[in-house]
Amino acid sequence: MKPRVIIYKKVDQQVLDYIQNTCEVVYFENLDSQNYPEFLQELKKAQGILGSGLKVDKHLLDQSPELKIVCNSSVGYDNLDVTELSKRGIMATNTPEVLNETVADTIIGLMLSAARRMPELDLLVKSGQWTSSMGETWFGVDVHHKVLGIIGMGGIGSAVTKRARFGFDMDILYHNRSRNEEAEQKFGATYCTMEELLRESDFVCLMTPLTPQTEKLMGEQEFKLMKKSAIFINCSRGKTVDEDALVTALKTGVIRAAGLDVFVQEPVQEDNPLLSMKNVVTLPHIGSATSETRLKMAMLAATNLVSGVSGKIPPSLIKTGVQVK
Ligand SMILES: NC(=O)C1=CN([C@@H]2O[C@H](COP(=O)(O)OP(=O)(O)OC[C@H]3O[C@@H](n4cnc5c(N)ncnc54)[C@H](OP(=O)(O)O)[C@@H]3O)[C@@H](O)[C@H]2O)C=CC1
Numbered sequence: 001m002k003p004r005v006i007i008y009k010k011v012d013q014q015v016l017d018y019i020q021n022t023c024e025v026v027y028f029e030n031l032d033s034q035n036y037p038e039f040l041q042e043l044k045k046a047q048g049i050l051g052s053g054l055k056v057d058k059h060l061l062d063q064s065p066e067l068k069i070v071c072n073s074s075v076g077y078d079n080l081d082v083t084e085l086s087k088r089g090i091m092a093t094n095t096p097e098v099l100n101e102t103v104a105d106t107i108i109g110l111m112l113s114a115a116r117r118m119p120e121l122d123l124l125v126k127s128g129q130w131t132s133s134m135g136e137t138w139f140g141v142d143v144h145h146k147v148l149g150i151i152g153m154g155g156i157g158s159a160v161t162k163r164a165r166f167g168f169d170m171d172i173l174y175h176n177r178s179r180n181e182e183a184e185q186k187f188g189a190t191y192c193t194m195e196e197l198l199r200e201s202d203f204v205c206l207m208t209p210l211t212p213q214t215e216k217l218m219g220e221q222e223f224k225l226m227k228k229s230a231i232f233i234n235c236s237r238g239k240t241v242d243e244d245a246l247v248t249a250l251k252t253g254v255i256r257a258a259g260l261d262v263f264v265q266e267p268v269q270e271d272n273p274l275l276s277m278k279n280v281v282t283l284p285h286i287g288s289a290t291s292e293t294r295l296k297m298a299m300l301a302a303t304n305l306v307s308g309v310s311g312k313i314p315p316s317l318i319k320t321g322v323q324v325k
């Protein structure tokens with residue numbers, strides 16, 4: 001009998017076909033309050049699940065006695081309670097590396113947009129306010145030859161660094177818990193404390209995973225350490241930032257601008273003050289969202305799923321302490 005699995009996000013037909021070769025698939029193109037009860041029913045019989053963002057905690061796992069593997073189609077896995085998964089001997093996987101270059105493109109886009117005020121100027125042109133002389137009220141600041149500070153120099157941070165160093169002649173500072181020698185040797189990135197990074201960078205890019213240690217890593221004190229002219233970019237998770245402190249820093253000129261792909265609440269609430277600020281460029285958590293990369297992510301998640309339910313070691317197993325036999 002084929003192992004029974006649930007897919008809870010829309011995937012490409014070729015991904016579906018690949019999984020269906022090995023598994024009996026229950027397919028929810030998306031999960032909402034309407035189909036959630038049906039999903040819970042199906043979960044009782046499922047050996048594997050694939051999707052992104054579903055909170056997989058003790059409560060959910062209590063309702064999934066057959067589960068062997070949980071496959072995120074994302075690199076971040078803050079939605080998974082890995083301790084609880086590990087206790088129950090359930091494997092967890094993510095999709096690292098295949099999205100690095102695409103997310104790095106998004107981050108460079110946010111840096112350029114915020115520095116050169118592209119969304120503001122786009123609106124101005126489209127609303128017929130382009131006057132013959134666009135004076136200095138509309139000037140931006142340069143990106144090239146500035147200092148970029150990366151908090152979280154991992155796969156994505158390194159791809160940003162490559163672009164910034166070789167494309168924009170930027171100097172790169174970074175902060176991790178441990179040194180990334182490859183980034184130092186290949187791209188000339190310099191390791192420093194978080195305080196040094198915040199004081200010296202013209203652009204601060206936050207790229208850590210969301211963990212208990214990184215929750216609100218950027219707060220009032222951290223923004224105050226930054227240059228008044230600095231631009232803050234967050235493409236990690238909304239909760240790595242104290243959003244109230246960010247609003248105050250942007251409103252009171254503690255920092256110049258921000259580019260944000262992620263928010264504490266997603267989709268972001270309409271009355272979030274960040275949405276009405278001209279010095280903030282926003283995106284709807286779309287860092288990896290190109291057709292090519294989303295397909296690679298889904299295919300990697302599918303490979304993880306099929307391996308896991310077939311008793312093999314999935315290619316991107318998250319280290320949860322689960323012993324794979
Ligand atoms: N907006 C979007 O669409 C996307 C968002 N993301 C987010 O980006 C995150 C990073 O992805 P990726 O680069 O692939 O991950 P990696 O694991 O490759 O890199 C994460 C880096 O963060 C560092 N780090 C972890 N904890 C801390 C800490 N407490 N203080 C300082 N540095 C820390 C790690 O170094 P060390 O262990 O030495 O501290 C590591 O270098 C994901 O977890 C996800 O949340 C990812 C993809 C798309």
Ligand SMILES: O=CC(=O)O
Nearest residue numbers: 073074075076288
């Ligand atoms: O947010 C996206 C991810 O891959 O993590």
